[in-house]
Amino acid sequence: MSRQKQGDAAPSREADTALSSSHRVLIVNAYFNPWRKSTPTRWFIPRAMAPFYLAGHFDRDRVDVRVWDEVFDGALLDPRLYAWPDLVVFTGLTSAFDRAHQLSAYFRHANPAVATAIGGPIARALPALCAETFDYVSQGDVEDVADIVRDVFGADCVNETGAPRFDLARPSMGVGYLETTKNCNFACSFCSLTGERRAYTAHSDQSIERQLDAMQNVLGVMVLDNNFYGNSRSSFRHRVELIGERWRRGQFRGWGALVTGDFFKRPENVELMARNGCKAVFSGVETLDPAVLKTFNKKQSLMSDPRALTRLCADHGMFFDYGMIADFSQQTVAQVEEQLTGVLNDHTIPLPSLLTLTIPILGTPYFDAAARDGRLMPNVSLSDLDGQKIVEWPKEPLEKVVPYVADLLRFRGRKRALARHAFRHAWHWRRQFDWDQTALALIRPLHRFGGSIDVNLGSLRQMRQSFREAPLTYCAMTDRPRSFYTPQMPMPAKFEKCFTPLRVTDADGALTDTIQKARERALAAA
Structure with a gap:
């Protein structure tokens, strides 16, 4: 500090x-x-x-x-x-x-x-x-x-116990949150944790118990760990059984966690979690292209076949969930389309709950490689690195990729296929899932890709601010600055720099002096 x-x-x-x-x-x-x-x-x-x-x-x-x-x-x-x-x-x-x-x-x-x-x-x-x-x-x-x-x-x-203030959190669909470990034992090139270089550690029993006590009774628990499985099987088993004991007491109906691909190499891991009340696992499949996975240094996912993992989890009464990344600096439109169409045509596989473009997060090996190789576009702002717009030069012409991305991220032209897949997937696994899981299998993809169920209502100020925003163009080179960069009230001149975008690249696509100096000082401090 x-x-x-x-x-x-x-x-x-x-x-x-x-x-x-x-x-x-x-x-x-x-x-x-x-x-x-x-x-x-x-x-x-x-x-x-x-x-x-x-x-x-x-x-x-x-x-x-x-x-x-x-x-x-x-x-x-x-x-x-x-x-x-x-x-x-x-x-x-x-x-x-x-x-x-x-x-x-x-x-x-x-x-x-x-x-x-x-x-x-x-x-x-x-x-x-x-x-x-x-x-x-x-x-x-x-x-x-x-x-x-x-x-x-x-x-x-200072509160020396540090018990989280879940009482300050407004209810969110009956879901409680728990953290049992910090950081990750893998080093995916695009992950901010890799850039931070902090050790993977487990919480003490006392910390986990304090969190569960503060949570009180909820419908379900989501474990927030970046990697619940980790590098110690004894620690993993102990934490599973600790959560399972609370489940058996009736504090919640079930729980879910994020695990890395190596978790599935031992089927007994799935059986252990299912026996202790786990109802869902999320794993970062990211892409079905092994060559792209290797560039992400995501060795743990090379054998992550969504079809096999879905079956393995369903056989133990668990819902399998995953995320996918489209990297147009390495993949063509046809390759991305082939993967997505393959998933839509196979109702045994769930649709990904997360679909994003590759994000060259500042401080990660992926960012450093993108900057070194000249892949970053000119005049990219730090706020552009949000996974919803192209910030790296694609493998194919922009006039081909940008319209495709705009349709891809909104699932435009795929709504009927989306609805058909959601219903067929939920029906296919209905005997392995309970009612909560069946509802999740049906509603999750419709909410994520079918048009937000959040009806964009808020305060008058918030709705007015949204109305002022320029349309998203899905490309950093053409996107206009957000309305937030104009102060919402008169401000003294000394605050002017607070509303200036932090640029990552200059007009030539090279890192700005500000970012270069910031990275050098961060590396020196590390």
């Missing part, structure tokens, strides 16, 4: 601690909706839970904590909230740096004494730039926020 003073923007609050019994903290999950919507997205699973884990490190009696998740709650546009907190803690994906920067300006303008802090992927990828913008920069885990609490409010405002 580091602190960078911004003039008199964050004066010491040690004197205030003796005068106030309640400090005000707002924890914000900053987010740029890739579909250019400012309204809430409340049906999206998994949900960002870092804010609620962060909130658990503030003493309930001395600190009034609120959470605003720009995914679940929509864009933070209420000016009344900008002046409320004494401390704002930002988290979010790397591509949300600009959004966190913009919000920090609104908070500082409304209350020059506010302290700002940032952590998570943004801080780990851009520590130097974050230090220029925020008062506190944490490159560690959520537990490190306790050091910031001590410095801003005093040691008596």
Whole structure:
């Protein structure tokens, strides 16, 4: 954790601690909706839970904590909230740096004494730039926020147990969330965890129990681990049985987790999880092309055949789910179309729950290779790296690829095939699944690709902001800046830079000086 003073923007609050019994903290999950919507997205699973884990490190009696998740709650546009907190803690994906920067300006303008802090992927990828913008920069885990609490409010405002504040989370379809491990033992080239180089570790029993106690009774539990299986079979078995014991007590109907491809090499792993109440697993198949998988350094998925894995899981009463990545810098339109058509024509395989373009995430080996090989397009902003637009030169002409991507990501021209596949898939496995799983098999693909069930309703400000957005062009070279880059209220000139996009590449497609220096300093710090 580091602190960078911004003039008199964050004066010491040690004197205030003796005068106030309640400090005000707002924890914000900053987010740029890739579909250019400012309204809430409340049906999206998994949900960002870092804010609620962060909130658990503030003493309930001395600190009034609120959470605003720009995914679940929509864009933070209420000016009344900008002046409320004494401390704002930002988290979010790397591509949300600009959004966190913009919000920090609104908070500082409304209350020059506010302290700002940032952590998570943004801080780990851009520590130097974050230090220029925020008062506190944490490159560690959520537990490190306790050091910031001590410095801003005093040691008596820290909750030493750190039990997550799930009570602050508005209900989301009866799903509870749990983390049993951190990081991953693999090194996929496109993954931000690979760039961060942090060790894979398991939570203690006490930490897992605290989370389950704070969760209370829910319909189902989603384990948030990046890799639930990991590199220790004894730890894996122990965590499965620990969760299974809560399932047998009736705290929830079932649970699901993300596992890597090596998990399936031992069928007894599937049987163990099913015996302990697991109802679904997600695994990153990513692509059916082994050559592309090798360039992703995703060796653990080379044998991940969706048909075989679906059957293996279904035979144990478990739903198999997976994600796919389209990489047009390596694949042609015909190759991507062949894979997707093959899935649509085989109702025994579920449709992927995640379909995205390759994202060269800042700080990853994939990003470094894309920059070194000249694959990045000119004038790409950090916020463009969201998986919904082309940011690398494709293998085929743009005029062929861009229209295809626009149709692909909206499933345009495939709606009937989508509905037919969803119904046939759910019916095919109805004897292996319970009612909850059958409903999931039917509704999930229709929601994800058939048109959002979220009807884009929010506050008047949010709906008006969405209306102002220029249409998404699905290509970084033609996409217009979002309306958020224009301040929503008059702002002093000193905040002008807060609304300037952070450019990754210049007009020639080379890395900008800002990004090059930021990467050099991040590597030196690592």
